[in-house]
Amino acid sequence: MIVVGVLSCVAALTALACLAVSANQKRQANTLIYGASAAICGVGLACALAALYSGAASTVILPLGLPWLGMHFRVDALAAAFLCVVNVGGVAASVFALGYGRHEAAPQRVLPFFPAFLAAMNLVVIADDAFTFLLSWELMSLMSWALVISHDRTAENMRAGLIYIVMASFGTLALLLAFGILAGPDGLYAFSSMRAHGLNSNYTMIVMLLTLIGAGSKAGIFPLHTWLPLAHPAAPSHASALMSGVMTKVAVYAFIRIVFDLLGPIDWRLAMIVIGVGAVTALMGVLYALMQHDLKRLLAYHTVENIGIIFVGLGLALAFRANGLAAAAALAATAALFHVFNHSLFKSLLFFGAGAVQTATGERDMDHLGGLIHTMPRTAIAFLVGAAAISALPPLNGFASEWLTFQAVFLSSTFPQWGLRLLAPAAGALLALSAALAAACFVKAFGISFLGRARSNAAQNAKETDKASLTAMLGLAAACGFAGIFPGLFTNLLAPATQFLTTSRMPVQAMAAPWTPLLPVAASHNSYSGFVIATCLVIATALTASVVRAFANNATRRSAAWDCGYPEASPTTQYTAGSFAQPIRRVFATIAFRAREQVTMPAPTDTGAAQFLLTLRDPAWDFLYTPIGRSVDFLADHFNRFQFLTIRRYLGLVFLTLVFLLTVLVLWA
Amino acid sequence: MGITGTLALQAVQAILAVALAPLLTGLVRKMKARLLCRLGASIFQPYRDIFRLLRKEVVLAPNASWLFSGVPYFVCAATWVAAMLVPTFTFDVRLAPAADLIAIVGLLASARFALALAGLDVGTSFGGIGASREMMIASVAEPAMLMLIFSLALVAGTTRLPDIAAFVQSPALGLHISLMLAFVGLVMIAVAENGRIPIDNPATHLELTMVHEAMVLEYSGRHLALIELASSMKLLLYVSLVSAVFLPWGIASDGASAAQYGVGTLLYLAKLFVAANLLGFFEVTVAKMRVFRVPQFIGAALMLGLLAALLRIVSESL
Numbered sequence: 001m002i003v004v005g006v007l008s009c010v011a012a013l014t015a016l017a018c019l020a021v022s023a024n025q026k027r028q029a030n031t032l033i034y035g036a037s038a039a040i041c042g043v044g045l046a047c048a049l050a051a052l053y054s055g056a057a058s059t060v061i062l063p064l065g066l067p068w069l070g071m072h073f074r075v076d077a078l079a080a081a082f083l084c085v086v087n088v089g090g091v092a093a094s095v096f097a098l099g100y101g102r103h104e105a106a107p108q109r110v111l112p113f114f115p116a117f118l119a120a121m122n123l124v125v126i127a128d129d130a131f132t133f134l135l136s137w138e139l140m141s142l143m144s145w146a147l148v149i150s151h152d153r154t155a156e157n158m159r160a161g162l163i164y165i166v167m168a169s170f171g172t173l174a175l176l177l178a179f180g181i182l183a184g185p186d187g188l189y190a191f192s193s194m195r196a197h198g199l200n201s202n203y204t205m206i207v208m209l210l211t212l213i214g215a216g217s218k219a220g221i222f223p224l225h226t227w228l229p230l231a232h233p234a235a236p237s238h239a240s241a242l243m244s245g246v247m248t249k250v251a252v253y254a255f256i257r258i259v260f261d262l263l264g265p266i267d268w269r270l271a272m273i274v275i276g277v278g279a280v281t282a283l284m285g286v287l288y289a290l291m292q293h294d295l296k297r298l299l300a301y302h303t304v305e306n307i308g309i310i311f312v313g314l315g316l317a318l319a320f321r322a323n324g325l326a327a328a329a330a331l332a333a334t335a336a337l338f339h340v341f342n343h344s345l346f347k348s349l350l351f352f353g354a355g356a357v358q359t360a361t362g363e364r365d366m367d368h369l370g371g372l373i374h375t376m377p378r379t380a381i382a383f384l385v386g387a388a389a390i391s392a393l394p395p396l397n398g399f400a401s402e403w404l405t406f407q408a409v410f411l412s413s414t415f416p417q418w419g420l421r422l423l424a425p426a427a428g429a430l431l432a433l434s435a436a437l438a439a440a441c442f443v444k445a446f447g448i449s450f451l452g453r454a455r456s457n458a459a460q461n462a463k464e465t466d467k468a469s470l471t472a473m474l475g476l477a478a479a480c481g482f483a484g485i486f487p488g489l490f491t492n493l494l495a496p497a498t499q500f501l502t503t504s505r506m507p508v509q510a511m512a513a514p515w516t517p518l519l520p521v522a523a524s525h526n527s528y529s530g531f532v533i534a535t536c537l538v539i540a541t542a543l544t545a546s547v548v549r550a551f552a553n554n555a556t557r558r559s560a561a562w563d564c565g566y567p568e569a570s571p572t573t574q575y576t577a578g579s580f581a582q583p584i585r586r587v588f589a590t591i592a593f594r595a596r597e598q599v600t601m602p603a604p605t606d607t608g609a610a611q612f613l614l615t616l617r618d619p620a621w622d623f624l625y626t627p628i629g630r631s632v633d634f635l636a637d638h639f640n641r642f643q644f645l646t647i648r649r650y651l652g653l654v655f656l657t658l659v660f661l662l663t664v665l666v667l668w669a
Numbered sequence: 670m671g672i673t674g675t676l677a678l679q680a681v682q683a684i685l686a687v688a689l690a691p692l693l694t695g696l697v698r699k700m701k702a703r704l705l706c707r708l709g710a711s712i713f714q715p716y717r718d719i720f721r722l723l724r725k726e727v728v729l730a731p732n733a734s735w736l737f738s739g740v741p742y743f744v745c746a747a748t749w750v751a752a753m754l755v756p757t758f759t760f761d762v763r764l765a766p767a768a769d770l771i772a773i774v775g776l777l778a779s780a781r782f783a784l785a786l787a788g789l790d791v792g793t794s795f796g797g798i799g800a801s802r803e804m805m806i807a808s809v810a811e812p813a814m815l816m817l818i819f820s821l822a823l824v825a826g827t828t829r830l831p832d833i834a835a836f837v838q839s840p841a842l843g844l845h846i847s848l849m850l851a852f853v854g855l856v857m858i859a860v861a862e863n864g865r866i867p868i869d870n871p872a873t874h875l876e877l878t879m880v881h882e883a884m885v886l887e888y889s890g891r892h893l894a895l896i897e898l899a900s901s902m903k904l905l906l907y908v909s910l911v912s913a914v915f916l917p918w919g920i921a922s923d924g925a926s927a928a929q930y931g932v933g934t935l936l937y938l939a940k941l942f943v944a945a946n947l948l949g950f951f952e953v954t955v956a957k958m959r960v961f962r963v964p965q966f967i968g969a970a971l972m973l974g975l976l977a978a979l980l981r982i983v984s985e986s987l
Contacts, residue, residue: 087746116775432815442806525827532767540746552723552891563793575797583805
């Protein structure tokens with residue numbers, strides 16, 4: 001029974017969390033806790049892979065929770081695919097933390113919550129009734145919240161924690177309402193009974209929108225993403241990696257579980273909403289990211305972008321499925337799921353890199369870094385691979401999944417509806433735009449932090465990070481390469497999950513020879529082979545290098561940089577994060593963020609400094625949160641007088657409410 | 670034709686890409702010089718330049734890392750692989766199943782990513798200006814390219830380059846407004862991506878508006894030779910791409926006779942010659958635009974791509 005295996009892992013992680021509470025003052029606690037969680041997640045991964053290969057669902061009901069309900073757990077193909085993501089992330093983060101966690105100033109604030117967080121994410125994925133699901137979901141939110149505020153000395157982190165907990169509660173409320181409608185008046189909380197009875201189309205729409213809000217706020221869709229760039233960087237880096245790389249994927253899982261599985265058939269108009277939201281999220285995420293100079297915040301905003309790409313894939317899958325185009329739906333779903341997996345790999349890797357940099361230099365601000373490729377060469381290599389993978393460059397894995405997404409967009413001409421036919425190419429254009437901007441953003445992230453000359457003493461004197469952290473980073477980098485070179489292996493592995501979601505699957509990718517190209521749909525002429533591209537690149541590079549070595553002058557001399565003859569200037573004259581993004585800011589952010597530059601020059605004879613002022617407005621705050629906050633304040637002020645009434649008036653209010661509700665009930669019938 | 674035959678053809682196309690690329694650059698320069706009433710250097714000058722650079726030693730800045738010295742090899746290799754995937758004189762591209770048009774764009778993006786990083790590596794402001802502008806231009810040009818690919822895929826039903834070209838070559842092809850719009854858009858992108866006037870001036874070295882040349886300013890010797898070769902190959906790639914997709918006449922199909930291959934090669938050379946002349950003519954007739962006008966120029970290409978896709982969608986459903 002695979003589900004029992006996963007539950008045992010959850011139990012072991014919970015026990016580990018309890019142990020951590022008591023043992024966190026011991027010197028070996030760090031190694032013990034993280035070593036054990038790596039091992040347990042490894043077992044969880046093995047269970048998940050076994051479930052994916054066997055393809056059979058396994059269920060169990062525990063006599064816990066609500067007395068008439070019990071706790072239902074189930075591992076089917078979809079859950080197994082996400083269990084893989086959770087546990088791969090768990091293993092990597094635990095191994096990284098073996099080294100990274102030793103630098104923690106207050107380990108007792110991190111150690112107990114880390115295994116509990118992993119346990120909660122595993123539980124969400126295997127939950128099979130609404131009660132268990134919401135309980136695990138809240139547990140996941142609370143444990144990650146505890147990790148966010150683990151460094152509670154800075155006001156910034158506390159603010160991040162506050163906003164996170166508010167948004168998380170709001171998201172759970174939306175999910176609670178969605179499950180309430182799904183359960184219906186009879187209170188059928190088990191997922192199996194929700195599946196069995198359908199909903200009418202109005203309720204379907206409400207549930208889908210509520211799920212989009214509830215799961216989407218956790219995943220970080222625009223404009224519900226605002227907590228994410230605050231909370232993810234505030235946590236310690238291995239927890240940031242889990243939150244950004246894995247927890248957002250658990251939210252995507254929640255969306256898929258409810259919308260694809262529990263909700264039954266979806267109208268194509270609703271799919272259009274998902275595609276539109278996804279495309280806008282992708283573009284806005286990357287534009288936000290480009291404006292950042294805090295390395296971890298940049299990465300957090302990039303999670304928003306990638307969630308957008310995933311949602312475009314999911315929306316296309318919904319649209320294809322609504323039209324009975326099963327093969328295309330399978331392609332889109334595979335693209336989304338593969339991107340889920342890929343993003344968990346490279347986003348974890350990049351957060352680890354940022355964490356290693358932060359440990360070595362104490363800096364997250366890119367404008368104080370630079371030249372780290374000399375002092376931290378191995379971290380630089382791992383970060384470079386992650387940056388290239390997230391920028392969707394062949395032959396790495398980010399390209400493979402974006403290629404599949406584009407292939408799904410190209411099939412949009414088969415849609416019978418006009419709206420979808422026009423929307424899909426527009427979404428494709430936005431995806432292409434965000435992919436290109438992502439490349440620019442990661443040239444900036446890697447180039448400003450790791451290349452050039454050191455901009456501070458901290459960066460100058462940085463030391464390479466420890467072996468455990470390096471193992472985790474290089475392992476993930478190798479995984480990014482492997483998944484990019486052999487994407488067929490992964491799409492085959494995801495086939496049971498897409499079969500479950502769309503009643504079809506991508507064509508079986510023959511893996512007899514490694515150079516067999518990836519085929520998106522059976523009848524397609526399009527194909528891509530990461531292996532051949534990688535081999536050609538290696539051969540061509542080797543050939544070029546050997547020809548140059550044989551025939552060219554191989555002498556190399558070190559001398560001052562040419563720089564058009566300008567004298568050697570101080571490292572502060574180098575391009576910074578802000579100046580690198582300036583052209584893109586002028587092209588895109590003038591509209592998106594109302595970016596304004598103001599230069600104040602001193603008078604001609606004045607030797608004072610000139611001033612440069614850049615203002616950016618955040619549309620999500622300006623148009624959504626600030627008005628909401630204001631109206632809450634306003635209402636709170638005006639309802640305040642209800643606090644000081646006499647008992648007679650309170651009873652009168654109760655009576656009036658009762659009359660009102662009874663009237664509503666009578667009219668409703 | 671057996672597997673050795675197709676592999677040999679692929680090898681010929683790969684060698685052709687390297688061998689002809691500097692010639693194309695030389696032709697463009699010659700044409701520009703003649704139009705400006707100068708004699709101009711020989712069309713073989715780019716070859717001489719590359720060999721001269723190969724004979725010179727490399728001067729590295731003190732803090733140049735391994736990335737700086739490694740990037741030219743990678744850029745040259747990635748551009749070369751991309752260039753050999755574009756049909757030149759035959760559709761029989763052995764590697765075509767491994768990489769469709771999106772993958773070719775991806776390979777070029779990889780090369781650009783690496784080069785932009787190299788621009789930042791030495792830590793001079795010229796490298797930074799080049800890298801940041803190059804990425805800004807790419808961020809508009811790449812979606813435009815993707816939209817053009819999308820409209821081509823809508824017309825031809827595939828993103829694999831030889832199949833698109835074969836579709837255009839087939840006599841069944843009617844009049845497609847979409848294809849014409851895509852043609853104009855692709856030419857605009859080709860001009861932008863290769864840093865030609867009016868986007869960038871490949872002949873300047875000390876001008877604040879320069880993009881590509883600023884990025885590679887610190888390169889010297891064999892590294893610079895490889896980068897020059899790579900940018901010539903990129904120009905050749907785009908010329909081959911435009912001619913393969915929109916003017917595929919004469920390109921030999923699978924299993925053609927030796928004579929057909931000969932005709933294909935001759936026609937390909939003729940197309941290169943015409944393209945070089947047109948590009949040279951275009952470059953001397955327009956002025957370079959301000960760098961912040963560039964997004965508008967490429968934005969027009971993006972709109973052409975969207976319009977082409979839209980028209981195709983509309984015409985399909987009528």
